[in-house]
Amino acid sequence: MPTLTQPERARGGLLGLAVADALGAPLEFAAPARAATAVEAGLEMTGGGSFGWLPGEWTDDTTMALCLAESIGAHGLLDLDDVTRRYADWASSGPKDIGNATSAALRGASSAAEAREQARTYVERTGSGAGNGTIMRAAPIGLAASSLAEAVDAARADAVLTHGDARAGHASAALCGALLSLDEPLPAARAECAGEPKLLEALDADAAELAALAANQTGACWTALGVALHALTEIDDYERGVLWAISLGGDTDTNAAVAGALLGARHGVEAIPKRWLDVLRRRDRIEAAAASLVAIR
Numbered sequence: 349m350p351t352l353t354q355p356e357r358a359r360g361g362l363l364g365l366a367v368a369d370a371l372g373a374p375l376e377f378a379a380p381a382r383a384a385t386a387v388e389a390g391l392e393m394t395g396g397g398s399f400g401w402l403p404g405e406w407t408d409d410t411t412m413a414l415c416l417a418e419s420i421g422a423h424g425l426l427d428l429d430d431v432t433r434r435y436a437d438w439a440s441s442g443p444k445d446i447g448n449a450t451s452a453a454l455r456g457a458s459s460a461a462e463a464r465e466q467a468r469t470y471v472e473r474t475g476s477g478a479g480n481g482t483i484m485r486a487a488p489i490g491l492a493a494s495s496l497a498e499a500v501d502a503a504r505a506d507a508v509l510t511h512g513d514a515r516a517g518h519a520s521a522a523l524c525g526a527l528l529s530l531d532e533p534l535p536a537a538r539a540e541c542a543g544e545p546k547l548l549e550a551l552d553a554d555a556a557e558l559a560a561l562a563a564n565q566t567g568a569c570w571t572a573l574g575v576a577l578h579a580l581t582e583i584d585d586y587e588r589g590v591l592w593a594i595s596l597g598g599d600t601d602t603n604a605a606v607a608g609a610l611l612g613a614r615h616g617v618e619a620i621p622k623r624w625l626d627v628l629r630r631r632d633r634i635e636a637a638a639a640s641l642v643a644i645r
């Protein structure tokens with residue numbers, strides 16, 4: 349396959365993320381059997397689901413990725429106080445959907461230090477902070493960075509703004525490693541997992557094991573990482589990869605969004621079905637954000 353330029357990767361990655369998010373949103377938290385049936389019947393951009401999504405409307409995954417991308421475009425990699433303000437402004441705007449850890453960390457936060465502290469105390473209080481709320485938004489870092497070291501440092505620094513469990517940051521860093529090494533993504537992703545068993549096991553999992561993870565460890569950062577890398581390396585086709593991720597049920601929009609970012613970055617916007625792109629909401633904002641990522645180089 350032809351090697352894409354960085355502008356093509358950035359555009360394909362962000363549009364790929366948003367399209368997959370919108371496609372998966374109506375089936376968020378669907379049981380695996382219902383999700384598989386919907387995909388087999390020919391899933392399209394119909395909207396619906398428990399939040400009443402409009403056709404082509406994307407969710408918190410894309411919104412947070414755009415906040416991050418727009419901050420990178422304006423201030424480079426990475427102005428953490430600016431990123432925090434953009435996240436917090438969105439969080440306080442009454443979004444339809446926002447993750448618990450993200451909401452707790454961003455409430456009233458006006459600086460990165462405040463968000464990090466609230467993320468840390470959320471883990472102390474609940475014991476949970478390894479959700480997929482950081483990997484779902486991290487793709488712009490991998491699409492903008494000019495070096496692996498820069499990308500993985502920024503990915504971990506972004507993650508701790510909302511998630512106090514280090515594994516969430518490693519998952520974000522692993523995604524960025526893969527984005528910077530799309531021909532050999534698995535070794536690149538493994539190298540950022542800091543030896544964490546849950547993350548490494550998800551990267552080694554076969555399709556049946558990933559289906560079990562999607563059903564039983566819904567919302568975990570390792571589930572999204574494993575599903576997305578499998579879609580990239582074993583399916584390697586935007587449409588089929590994204591539909592497979594959704595067919596597993598569970599956190600369908602996030603699993604698909606991470607897979608869609610990888611597959612969109614690898615194959616470019618031409619690989620995304622036009623009938624899906626045609627109904628995507630706010631495509632102008634996504635295109636502008638992708639262009640701004642390129643401009644920082």
Ligand SMILES: [Mg+2]
Nearest residue numbers: 407408409601
């Ligand atoms: Mg979502």
